Amino acid sequence: MCDYRCDKHKIEYKDNYVVSPCRARCRKCKNKRVDGYSNPDHISNPFGYLYLFPYICNKCSNELELCKWCKI
Numbered sequence: 001m002c003d004y005r006c007d008k009h010k011i012e013y014k015d016n017y018v019v020s021p022c023r024a025r026c027r028k029c030k031n032k033r034v035d036g037y038s039n040p041d042h043i044s045n046p047f048g049y050l051y052l053f054p055y056i057c058n059k060c061s062n063e064l065e066l067c068k069w070c071k072i
């Protein structure tokens with residue numbers, strides 16, 4: 001899997017994997033193809049599982065060489 005991450009998020013989300021069947025919208029290209037990731041900080045709550053969604057999709061992340069977990 002190719003994904004571009006900054007040093008901070010490389011460590012913070014090193015154990016993350018794609019789990020969510022639903023997709024979020026990319027903040028850059030506006031396409032709905034951002035996968036939901038497992039949440040290492042997840043605590044049980046009545047609202048269900050809180051997926052982590054990167055800010056941008058893999059394609060934008062690679063093209064722009066931006067970490068997809070950093071706020072843009």
Ligand SMILES: [Zn+2]
Nearest residue numbers: 026029057060
């Ligand atoms: Zn995108």
Ligand SMILES: [Zn+2]
Nearest residue numbers: 006009067070
């Ligand atoms: Zn980052």
